[in-house]
Amino acid sequence: xxxxxxxxxxxxxxxxxxxxxxxxxxxxxxxxxxxxxxxxxxxxxxxxxxxxxxxxxxxxxxxxxxxxxxxxxxxxxxxxxxxxxxxxxxxxxxxxxxxxxxxxxxxxxxxxxxxxxxxxxxxxxxxxxxxxxxxxxxxxxxxxxxxxxxxxxxxxxxxxxxxxxxxxxxxxxxxxxxxxxxxxxxxxxxxxxxxxxxxxxxxxxxxxxxxxxxxxxx
Numbered sequence: 001x002x003x004x005x006x007x008x009x010x011x012x013x014x015x016x017x018x019x020x021x022x023x024x025x026x027x028x029x030x031x032x033x034x035x036x037x038x039x040x041x042x043x044x045x046x047x048x049x050x051x052x053x054x055x056x057x058x059x060x061x062x063x064x065x066x067x068x069x070x071x072x073x074x075x076x077x078x079x080x081x082x083x084x085x086x087x088x089x090x091x092x093x094x095x096x097x098x099x100x101x102x103x104x105x106x107x108x109x110x111x112x113x114x115x116x117x118x119x120x121x122x123x124x125x126x127x128x129x130x131x132x133x134x135x136x137x138x139x140x141x142x143x144x145x146x147x148x149x150x151x152x153x154x155x156x157x158x159x160x161x162x163x164x165x166x167x168x169x170x171x172x173x174x175x176x177x178x179x180x181x182x183x184x185x186x187x188x189x190x191x192x193x194x195x196x197x198x199x200x201x202x203x204x205x206x207x208x209x210x211x212x213x214x215x216x217x218x
Contacts, residue, residue, distance in 0.1 A: 015211030018111050020103040024096060025208055031093045032148075036183065038086040042079060090155045097152050100145070110215035113138065137192065144185045151178040 017025075109115065117138045123131045154175035157164045164171065196204050207213070 014108060014111055014215050016111070016213055016215045017208055017211050018103070018107060019211070020099075020106055021111070022208055022211065024100045024103055028093070028096050028100070028148075031089055031096060032182065032186065035086060035089050035093065036179075036186070038082050038089065039179070042082055087159055090152065090159070093148075094152045094156060097148060113141070140185070140188075144182075144189075147178050147181045147185070151175060151182060154178065 104113070107113070110119070117135065120131045120134045120138065124135060154171040157167065157171040158175060161168045193204060196202075203212075
């Protein structure tokens with residue numbers, strides 16, 4: 001009697017990660033990282049409050065004297081330039097987020113997030129212990145998209161604050177809080193990808209570069 005072999009699930013010609021999703025992922029990663037770097041420069045590396053005394057000391061060594069008011073104006077030039085970068089990166093992030101919405105509608109079959117989540121849930125129901133965490137990871141992605149959207153919208157409100165004076169303060173508070181949530185997700189995402197690479201899902205990073213295996217029918 002010929003032993004039965006487990007039949008592989010049918011697949012489509014589509015890769016697991018579409019080109020549009022991969023473009024969004026790496027572009028979004030670069031923009032979010034650059035945004036966080038501008039905050040790092042302003043709050044840690046280039047502290048505006050300490051720039052004036054440092055400018056005063058450097059100018060005094062060259063025999064130049066400036067009033068405290070002029071020194072504060074000089075330090076604001078540096079901070080304003082970095083904030084300009086932050087604003088332009090934020091506008092680019094808004095465009096990229098809109099692109100992500102477009103990509104979600106262009107995903108086909110098993111490439112869709114809902115289809116991937118359904119497959120993970122099916123494998124969990126079958127007792128596969130390696131995919132339980134994957135279900136929560138998929139949900140965390142959705143939460144990240146929501147937080148990112150909140151950060152982008154509140155950032156746009158702050159950019160065009162002249163039209164939103166009544167909610168400017170609230171938008172600023174929400175924007176700052178969402179930034180910390182984004183930082184937490186970025187750290188958790190990097191640690192999670194590293195864990196997956198060295199345990200149950202090697203090649204997950206390269207899959208986000210070249211697309212990965214053909215996706216199963218869904």
